């Protein structure tokens with residue numbers, strides 16, 4: 001059973017529960033390791049959190065919990081570093097590297113806020129051509145380890161969040177496949193694992209994890225590694241459907257523990 005989860009958010013950023021509520025739930029589930037991964041501060045998106053000092057409060061609280069629960073569970077203090085945030089200081093236990101925005105004429109558009117915002121960004125920045133947008137996006141993804149110092153590559157195909165009905169673009173289109181394949185080949189060289197992120201399933205956006213099965217096969221064929229993560233924003237989402245999707249990864253050939 002997989003009982004470690006490294007991608008979780010709390011009320012210090014855009015999550016719902018406190019770190020301690022998450023820890024208590026993780027202990028109840030019998031988890032071995034709980035890693036917190038607060039979002040890096042983004043001054044262009046104050047909806048995630050508006051005071052950069054929150055990051056330091058978060059670190060202090062996780063340090064307190066590490067000590068308090070050290071006999072019951074291993075707790076790690078990580079950060080989900082966005083490619084456009086100022087670099088984080090070095091004393092986090094690990095870094096998840098992610099691309100959450102597209103910058104168009106000085107304005108940052110979140111890729112995962114709503115279908116409308118995404119459509120607006122693709123219209124304004126790429127003349128409505130989703131494949132041009134995808135090519136830009138995967139070129140950014142290809143640089144995510146280099147730019148964030150990531151230990152884990154976050155939700156590689158986040159841009160399919162609002163495409164469950166296939167209405168935004170065809171996930172098998174040759175231009176789309178070529179774009180992600182190029183990014184996968186570049187990122188595999190870093191040796192860092194790609195997360196299999198079940199967050200869009202637990203929140204009802206998609207029926208399959210990031211990345212999709214085709215991309216997982218591409219990662220495998222190119223010699224990459226994977227790690228399970230929930231991207232949970234509340235205690236109920238910890239380790240969400242890990243066994244189900246780890247089984248898919250195992251069928252592809254990955255060694256998932």
Ligand SMILES: [Zn+2]
Nearest residue numbers: 080098154155
């Ligand atoms: Zn993210």
Ligand SMILES: [Zn+2]
Nearest residue numbers: 007009080231
């Ligand atoms: Zn996240």
